[in-house]
Amino acid sequence: MKITKDLYQSSLALLTDFYQLTMAYAYWKSGKAEQEAVFNLFFRKNPFQGGYTIAAGLDYIIDYCRNFRFDDADLHYLAEMKNADGQLTFEAEFIEYLRDLDFSCDIDAVEEGTVVFPNIPIIRVKGPLIQCQLLETPLLNIVNFQTLIATKASRITLAAKGDSVLEFGLRRAQGIDGALAASRASYIGGCSATSNVMAGKLFGIPVSGTHAHSWIMSFDSELEAFHAYADAFPDKCVFLVDTYDTVNGIKNAIEVGKSLREKGKEMLGIRIDSGDLAYYSNIAREMLDEAGFRNAKIVASNDLDEQIITSLKVQEASIDVWGVGTKLVTAYDQPALGAVYKLAAVKLESGVWEPKVKVSQQSIKINIPGKHGVVRFIKNGKALADMIFLDEAHEERNAYVIIDPNDPTKRKKINVNGLERELLLKPIFRAGEKIYNRPGIKQIRENAQKNLLLFDKAHKRFVNPHIYPVGLEENLYQMRTELVLKMKNYDNEQ
């Protein structure tokens, strides 16, 4: 689909932090640019204080990597760039090196719509150090936002318990690209449609909507406005009933619904956008049923999120369709996911992979060194645990012990007899060539729904969700501990 290319005509190689380019230059200068490395992209905490996360953004990343190159205008800009002292930042030979740079990495990634958890590498990039490094910022930009919004959408649609959720966020989203990416991610997370027409065109998402108060206000009366709308869209009428007086609005909708029926047409429903949504939706349901409009749907909107929808469900509101904008597309209660991209290993001249670790006072911030795989163990259709393992050392065994990366006293024994196992990282690129067949957006959305069924509802509740076990395979745990002690120079400390 070439999303990024459609959106931006020029190359996106400069969509990165300046320090990636200065490091790239220094790698080149020191002869390390082509040394093989592995980087992992992962997050440390599920967003929204939730118990799970929905991965999204891979399709954009595929486009980004396929189009990865510095074009003439980029190179010209870099060639002219000067330091504060007036010296050119990059030497001409480096600019020529960038001109010839051809994406050649291997990428393995969790498919979009997959339920993921903290510490799991969602994307693993293996390739020349310089390329892996240059990808850090754009990969994080793409995955952090789309994963966050897909997760928010998943929570909102779970709260709606199977009712349709329409994404109405374009007017409040964080700019143009924020809006488009949010509409895409919202659909992956479970929304049924978007009001964003360009997202419909670019991504093939169903487009849907009702009408605004301005439509009503432009006429002398609400009744006149409803009749005129019914003339224009006799098969698609959802009347917004709260411009003046909600109960009177419902009466007017029923009156126009009856005249549509006389013409053999059926009004689809009404929308309520203010006031006590439980109270008015229940009144509306009674009035519509009484008048013989049992199939008319009640759409509700107005600053909704998963908490308000849950509350309205508890209150037994008669709402069939939920229109959700601002709080979904801006991830209102948590504006960023916080995924990171860390160097995990480098290949020595001998051909041996050397694991790398970043030491921190906070154990949650110590990365997991080495080139990993992730296996998900599944029993009778329910996911039991995810195990991160050193992929070179992996041999299939009958039992494993997995250890919580942040608390060695939390361990779980897994007897693999009778368990299914799924390797979560799928091959996406090999030596710069895409080998992955991308599923369409509808397929991704369906996969997300199916994937969620693997997980117990205890992990999906909003309040104090049960923590899903993700652990390091024993050997990996051991290697990490020894490496951290070595890097801290523990033996020599007083």
Ligand SMILES: Nc1ncnc2c1ncn2[C@@H]1O[C@H](COP(=O)(O)OP(=O)(O)OP(=O)(O)O)[C@@H](O)[C@H]1O
């Ligand atoms: N029964 C309900 N239970 C819980 N929350 C509700 C209920 N009804 C509406 N809400 C939520 O309460 C908030 C009401 O917003 P607000 O105070 O701005 O009132 P309003 O109805 O939008 O007023 P206005 O008439 O000015 O548009 C919204 O977020 C809405 O989703």
Ligand SMILES: O=P(O)(O)OC[C@H]1O[C@H](OP(=O)(O)OP(=O)(O)O)[C@H](O)[C@@H]1O
């Ligand atoms: O509330 P959201 O979840 O963002 O959903 C989108 C909102 O956008 C529209 O009105 P708008 O907010 O522009 O005007 P209003 O609040 O005055 O109705 C619509 O009627 C919803 O209320």
Ligand SMILES: O=C(O)c1cccnc1
């Ligand atoms: O179609 C609608 O009802 C709609 C679209 C955008 C924002 N609010 C409502």
Ligand SMILES: [Mg+2]
């Ligand atoms: Mg509003």
